[in-house]
Amino acid sequence: xxxxxxxxxxxxxxRAALLLLFLCSQTFFLTGCWNRIEINDLxxxxxxxxxxxxxxxxxxxxxxxxxxxxxxxDMMGGSSGPGGSTPQSLxxxxxxxxxxxxxxxxxxxxxxxxFWGQNEVFIFGETLARRELIxxxxxxxxxxxxxxxxxxFVSKGSAKEVxxxxxxxxxxxxxxxxxxxxxQTGLNITVKExxxxxxxxxxxxxxxxxxxxxxxxxxxxIIKGTAIVKNGRMIGRMDDVATRGVLWLRNxxxxxxxxxxxxxxxxxxxxxxxxxxxxxxxxxEGNEWSITAKIDTLDDIVENTTSIxxxxxxxxxxxxxxxxxxxxxxxxxxxxxxxxxxKADIFNFADVFYRKYPKEWNQVKDRWDEIYPQVKVxxxxxxxxxxxxLTGKNFLKRN
Numbered sequence: 001x002x003x004x005x006x007x008x009x010x011x012x013x014x015r016a017a018l019l020l021l022f023l024c025s026q027t028f029f030l031t032g033c034w035n036r037i038e039i040n041d042l043x044x045x046x047x048x049x050x051x052x053x054x055x056x057x058x059x060x061x062x063x064x065x066x067x068x069x070x071x072x073x074d075m076m077g078g079s080s081g082p083g084g085s086t087p088q089s090l091x092x093x094x095x096x097x098x099x100x101x102x103x104x105x106x107x108x109x110x111x112x113x114x115f116w117g118q119n120e121v122f123i124f125g126e127t128l129a130r131r132e133l134i135x136x137x138x139x140x141x142x143x144x145x146x147x148x149x150x151x152x153f154v155s156k157g158s159a160k161e162v163x164x165x166x167x168x169x170x171x172x173x174x175x176x177x178x179x180x181x182x183x184q185t186g187l188n189i190t191v192k193e194x195x196x197x198x199x200x201x202x203x204x205x206x207x208x209x210x211x212x213x214x215x216x217x218x219x220x221x222i223i224k225g226t227a228i229v230k231n232g233r234m235i236g237r238m239d240d241v242a243t244r245g246v247l248w249l250r251n252x253x254x255x256x257x258x259x260x261x262x263x264x265x266x267x268x269x270x271x272x273x274x275x276x277x278x279x280x281x282x283x284x285e286g287n288e289w290s291i292t293a294k295i296d297t298l299d300d301i302v303e304n305t306t307s308i309x310x311x312x313x314x315x316x317x318x319x320x321x322x323x324x325x326x327x328x329x330x331x332x333x334x335x336x337x338x339x340x341x342x343k344a345d346i347f348n349f350a351d352v353f354y355r356k357y358p359k360e361w362n363q364v365k366d367r368w369d370e371i372y373p374q375v376k377v378x379x380x381x382x383x384x385x386x387x388x389x390l391t392g393k394n395f396l397k398r399n
Contacts, residue, residue: 039067043112046089047174048146049159050099050136051125058128058136059095060102061160063173065118066090089172091164099139116145120174122152122191123159123210129227129234133198141195148192151181154227154234156211162221165212176221181208183255186223186243198232201354201365202345202372205229206246209237228337230344238337245334248295248327249347251278257302260322267305271323274298274386282353284360290376291349295327297383310388324381331379345372 047063066088094109096102107114122140124133140146155162167176181188187208197205209225226238226246238246247253256273275298283290301310301319308315338346350368354361364371 041112042067042115043110044115044117045119046172047121047123047163047177048119049123049125049155049163050128051158051160052128052131053095057095057097058099058102059093059160060099060106061091061093061163062106062114063163064090064092065172089166091160093160099136100143114145116147119147120150120178122146122150123162123177124152124154124207125159126154126156126227126234127158129154129207129229132233133229134232137191137195137198140191146191148195149190151178152189152191152194152207153177153210153223154207156209156224162210162212165219165221167220168218173221177210177223180221180223186240187226187247187252197348198229200348201350201361202348202368203231204344204346206250206346207234228342228344228346230342235344236337236342238334241330242334242337245330245332246338246346248276248278248331249280249293249334251276258299258323258326259303260319260326262306262308262319262322265306265308267307268303269301269306269308269319269322270303271299271383271385272302274300280347280349280352282349282356284353284357288376289353289371289374290378291352293331293377293379295331295379295381297327297381298386299323299383301385301388316385316388320383320385323383323385327381327383328379331381335377335379339373339375339377343369343373349375 043062044065044067045062046065049061051059051061053059092106092110094102094106096105103114124136128136141148163173165173167173170176170179180186187206189205189207194205194207205228207227207229208223209227210221211224212219213222225240226243227234228236228238244253244256247256253273253276256276257270258273259268259270261268277296279294281292281294283292304310308319310316335347338344345368349372350361350365
């Protein structure tokens with residue numbers, strides 16, 4: 001072996017030693033999750049409710065998802081899963097002088113760290129909502145943990161009783177309420193949207209109402225009506241019919257089925273909403289403030305128990321007029337309840353006027369509570385039946 005070949009041997013060993021040293025040094029950066037939190041160390045909240053106690057304290061109730069079960073969890077307030085077998089959730093409560101204090105008291109009785117990352121629902125008890133919502137909303141928007149995209153509801157009665165329910169189909173109560181809100185046959189309001197409405201120029205808001213319905217041997221939550229909020233507290237409620245008018249006027253309706261009775265005909269015709277758009281146009285003429293609400297819809301006829309020939313354009317035009325009358329009546333009912341009786345601008349008329357007439361709005365913004373009930377609203381409904389279908393009584397008799 002010559003001298004040049006002898007020099008390469010130690011160089012190879014030196015390179016191998018450097019590579020080994022480099023690989024060993026990388027192990028210092030692979031120390032693992034030293035600050036990890038195991039899932040069994042977390043109290044995972046799926047829904048939370050707030051109530052006012054008899055001694056004027058605020059009670060927080062949470063529905064906890066159980067990652068595993070041991071012992072008699074039902075004795076602690078747990079609720080059984082499908083078929084009454086393994087408990088799926090645990091309900092716990094604590095009260096304090098405010099929500100922050102109540103939450104700290106709740107943590108004291110839980111062996112796990114409270115985790116808000118999976119929370120989907122907040123429920124305000126009606127007694128608390130009628131007293132005030134500003135302090136609870138301050139907590140929900142200021143605290144970094146609660147989710148702003150979580151849905152909000154007001155319960156008829158206490159929120160605690162709603163949270164104790166165990167749905168027969170979904171895994172937990174939060175999933176039931178969230179899915180009901182997503183269908184948008186009623187209102188679908190999040191924490192962020194509620195905060196924006198309460199901080200808006202009208203200082204008015206709407207929140208879906210939840211109540212408990214008994215079916216045979218089980219109790220289920222349903223969304224039924226709307227809670228009306230003004231100046232930070234609940235001042236009244238609307239039923240399902242008026243709520244549908246609110247959805248039309250706020251341009252928030254996505255699904256709807258309307259049934260009408262044609263004149264001089266026996267039976268009913270049912271329409272299913274395909275698409276809807278509402279446009280609000282403000283007008284100021286002298287001292288008179290008014291709004292034109294134009295509602296355009298596309299509808300299908302999903303059932304016809306009359307003898308009407310749906311291929312006759314004159315007949316379908318009359319049905320469109322009948323549908324328009326029904327829609328206008330629902331909107332006017334909502335306007336009467338909100339504008340004339342409760343004087344709550346839940347339709348955001350204040351923002352509509354401000355965008356087009358900022359100068360005039362700034363001159364009267366301190367007197368909006370006086371002007372709003374006097375605003376004239378003209379509702380124009382323009383339904384369009386796209387697919388009337390061919391079946392009906394006459395068709396079935398012929399076939």
